[in-house]
Amino acid sequence: MKLSKIMARTDWGIDPVPEKHRILNFFDFFVLWGGLGVGLLVILAGSFLVPGLSFVQAFAAIILGSSIGCVLLALVGYIGAKTHLPTMVLLRSILGSKGSILPSFINIVQLIGWTIFEFVIMGYSADKIVKLITGHSNHYLSTAIFAFIVLVMALWGPMGVIRQWLKKFAIWVIILITSWLTIQVLGKPDVLSLLTKPGDGSMPFWAGVDLVIAMPISWLPLVADYNRFAKSVKESSYGTFAGYFIANVWLYSIGALLLLTTQITQDAGGFVPALLSSAGWLALLILVMEETKVAWADIYSAAVSTQNIFPKINQKALFVIFSIFSYIVAVVINIVQYENFLFLIGSVFISLFGILLADYFVIRRGAFKTKKGINWIVIVIWILGISIYQLSSRQYPGLSASLVSFASVFILYILIFNFSHKGTRFFKPSQFTIFNKFSKD
Numbered sequence: 001m002k003l004s005k006i007m008a009r010t011d012w013g014i015d016p017v018p019e020k021h022r023i024l025n026f027f028d029f030f031v032l033w034g035g036l037g038v039g040l041l042v043i044l045a046g047s048f049l050v051p052g053l054s055f056v057q058a059f060a061a062i063i064l065g066s067s068i069g070c071v072l073l074a075l076v077g078y079i080g081a082k083t084h085l086p087t088m089v090l091l092r093s094i095l096g097s098k099g100s101i102l103p104s105f106i107n108i109v110q111l112i113g114w115t116i117f118e119f120v121i122m123g124y125s126a127d128k129i130v131k132l133i134t135g136h137s138n139h140y141l142s143t144a145i146f147a148f149i150v151l152v153m154a155l156w157g158p159m160g161v162i163r164q165w166l167k168k169f170a171i172w173v174i175i176l177i178t179s180w181l182t183i184q185v186l187g188k189p190d191v192l193s194l195l196t197k198p199g200d201g202s203m204p205f206w207a208g209v210d211l212v213i214a215m216p217i218s219w220l221p222l223v224a225d226y227n228r229f230a231k232s233v234k235e236s237s238y239g240t241f242a243g244y245f246i247a248n249v250w251l252y253s254i255g256a257l258l259l260l261t262t263q264i265t266q267d268a269g270g271f272v273p274a275l276l277s278s279a280g281w282l283a284l285l286i287l288v289m290e291e292t293k294v295a296w297a298d299i300y301s302a303a304v305s306t307q308n309i310f311p312k313i314n315q316k317a318l319f320v321i322f323s324i325f326s327y328i329v330a331v332v333i334n335i336v337q338y339e340n341f342l343f344l345i346g347s348v349f350i351s352l353f354g355i356l357l358a359d360y361f362v363i364r365r366g367a368f369k370t371k372k373g374i375n376w377i378v379i380v381i382w383i384l385g386i387s388i389y390q391l392s393s394r395q396y397p398g399l400s401a402s403l404v405s406f407a408s409v410f411i412l413y414i415l416i417f418n419f420s421h422k423g424t425r426f427f428k429p430s431q432f433t434i435f436n437k438f439s440k441d
Contacts, residue, residue: 013307013315016084017228024162024229029239031171032162032226033073036219037247038174039294040121040275040287046255048211052203055195058256061205065212066248068403073216073223074241076353079360080224081236083368087224087301088308091352092370094359099374103352104308107221110345111302112326114218115150117341118295119330122146125272125288129281140331146292147327153296154303154319158226161296170290177286181279182254188261188278197260206400210393212252213402216244218345220353222301299323347393347405351385354406358413377416385409 012021024032049058079090088107091100123143131137153161185191223240230236262274276284303318355378360368389405396404 014086014089014304014311021159022084022229023159023231024226024236025231026235026239028162028167029077029227029230029236030243031167032243033219033240034243034247035166035171035174035290035293036297037215037244038178038251039118039291040125041117041291041294042215042248042251043255043258043275044121045211045215046252047259048255049203049208049252050256050259051197051200053205053208054197054199055256055260057199057205058208059253061208062212062249062252062256065209066216066245066252068209069213069216070241070245070248072350072353072357072406073219073244074237075357075361076220077223077227077240078233078237079356079368080227081230081233082366083224084228085224086228086304086308087221088305089370090224090356090368093368094355094375094378096371096373096375098372099376099379101309102379103221103349104305106348107305108302110218110348111222111298111305112322113341115295115298115302115322115326116330116333118150118291118298119143119147119326120333121272122288122291122295123330125275125284128272128276129285129288132276132281143327143331146288146295147323147330149292150295150299151319151323153292154299154323155316158229158300161293162226166293170293173286174290177279177283177290178250178254180283181275181287182250184278184280185254185257185261191257191261194260195257204397207393207397209400210402212248213350213400214345215248215252217350217353217402219244220349221305222297225301225304226297295326299326347386347389347401350402351389351405351409352382354385354409355381355413358410359417362414363417377420378413381409381413381416384412 012018046058046062049061053061076087076090080087083090088100088104091103095103120143123139123146126142126146127137127139130142153165156165188194227236227240258274258278262278272284275287279287299319299322302322303315306318307313307315360366385405385408388408389401392399392401392404
């Protein structure tokens with residue numbers, strides 16, 4: 001393949017994607033979001049559900065949390081496919097162009113954080129495998145290799161990664177290796193007794209649901225960056241939901257099973273050896289290689305979010321800067337606080353996208369218009385939603401902080417819009433609903 005074909009155009013910036021480039025179909029999105037839902041960190045997140053919950057309780061939390069999170073993911077992706085705009089630009093409709101700078105900055109920080117986590121676990125895992133085979137260890141080199149691969153993927157662009165790498169090759173390897181890992185974990189001694197063993201009660205059920213919701217929610221600020229390339233709005237929504245739901249349920253379940261059957265510790269020092277003993281070095285190496293797609297998406301969307309703040313900045317230069325920075329930080333940190341990082345992400349973005357969905361589907365009923373300046377009312381509601389999430393998670397662990405926060409801001413935004421004279425400044429909604437929109441697309 002020629003280099004010119006490999007380095008396909010990536011830089012649409014924040015402008016609407018031209019019609020001739022809106023080519024992705026249901027299977028493209030199924031492959032993309034199914035692939036992005038498979039990763040070592042998803043397995044690690046699943047391990048946090050037990051032994052606080054029994055496996056039966058954990059699996060119920062996984063199904064419920066995945067359903068809720070993937071519906072939200074598909075709905076935000078729907079808006080991106082309909083408007084052909086990236087996610088941070090969508091937020092201009094509720095926050096204003098200047099107001100969208102704040103979530104863009106937060107998104108950049110969280111995406112670089114995710115990239116660092118990915119580099120840490122990829123580098124550490126590969127180093128363990130190399131040491132097992134050769135007896136030599138070089139964590140800095142193994143991490144650098146993966147950082148370079150991710151950078152090349154970012155330069156390749158979404159069309160190349162999705163259609164040439166994921167669709168033609170990677171997704172089939174992912175299915176094969178994940179199936180192999182599932183068989184190995186289920187083949188552990190006394191697995192049936194472990195599956196029926198009661199939990200120790202240290203994690204409330206709804207806290208477990210929140211931990212599962214946190215994973216698809218972490219993709220809300222990215223989903224439109226890719227779904228804007230959709231040929232069909234309906235196919236993008238269904239493909240996004242189906243792909244991510246299956247992957248999230250599968251990998252969270254493997255994570256819970258892995259902890260029950262191996263008694264791993266939830267840091268790289270205990271997590272990676274447990275995977276190594278369960279899957280074998282070749283399967284683990286392939287899983288590590290597949291992790292690059294997640295880091296690629298983080299790097300690509302971090303650059304797109306930066307362009308919402310600085311529209312004229314060079315996208316490829318951002319890929320290089322973010323990759324180098326993430327590598328430097330990755331070689332000196334530990335991911336023991338990963339669970340807290342997930343909960344923090346959930347509190348920031350679940351409420352913000354609750355406002356966006358209320359605005360687009362209820363208030364405007366499918367109409368979209370960006371605004372200038374800063375909408376301070378929305379920022380106040382957003383901050384209130386974050387506070388509600390944090391209060392609920394700490395004081396009322398028996399409730400789902402994600403659902404409470406989302407429902408609170410969703411209802412509050414609609415009430416304020418309808419009963420405040422400030423609402424007259426907004427664009428008048430069109431006369432159609434999400435339901436007949438789906439039937440028309």
